[in-house]
Amino acid sequence: MSTEQPLSLEELEAFFNTVALPKELRLHKAILISDVPLFVKGHLAVLKSKGIGIGGFYEHLLQARELILQSQAMGNPEGE
Numbered sequence: 001m002s003t004e005q006p007l008s009l010e011e012l013e014a015f016f017n018t019v020a021l022p023k024e025l026r027l028h029k030a031i032l033i034s035d036v037p038l039f040v041k042g043h044l045a046v047l048k049s050k051g052i053g054i055g056g057f058y059e060h061l062l063q064a065r066e067l068i069l070q071s072q073a074m075g076n077p078e079g080e
Contacts, residue, residue, distance in 0.1 A: 009047055012061050016040045027063050
């Protein structure tokens with residue numbers, strides 16, 4: 001069980017505003033994001049208007065964030 005506090009919407013938005021976003025990102029084998037900046041913008045807009053409990057929007061942004069961080073740790077600054 002993780003003791004890490006969940007990220008706030010503001011923290012997620014700050015992350016995506018300061019990181020180099022890849023053009024594409026595969027969340028898992030069934031989901032390929034072909035326009036990451038548009039994905040982030042749209043998901044953040046939904047969360048701002050409806051709250052973080054709506055659908056899988058928050059979870060998808062967390063997954064994208066984790067994949068980008070992993071990619072950067074492996075030496076790819078654009079998360080591809």
